[in-house]
Amino acid sequence: MNTKGEKTYNLEDRTIKFAKDIVVFVQGFKRDPLLMPILTQLVRAGTSIGANYCEANGASSKKDFTNKIFICKKEAKETKYWLKILESTVMDENEKCDVFWKEAQELTLIFSKIAASSK
Secondary structure, eight states, X not given: OXXXXXOOOOHHHHHHHHHHHHHHHHHTSOOOTTTHHHHHXXXXXHHHHHHHHHHHHTOXXXXXXXXXXXXXXXXXXXXXXXXXXXXXXXXXXXXXXXXXXXXXXXXXXXXHHHXXXXX
């Protein structure tokens, strides 16, 4: 139990929340043919983080676990990329994109640390 008032996170819950938030965010956009590929890629990458983390937790070996964690890291970095593209094309969503980018950055750092310590 946390007695110091610090936030504690279940990483699986955190990645699920992130994925849900990305999906809800994307649902708010008009179906612009130029924007759709960006939104599709953002949803794919943003939801893949948690899916791969769940797979890592059920890994059959340490090598399999490490590989899935590296994929989590890769997908978090890709999510940041698509958020920056979206931010530069849809100016009125900069604040939301920035919030999502910061969470994706934190997830990148978390998965980087897990990957480094699992070698």
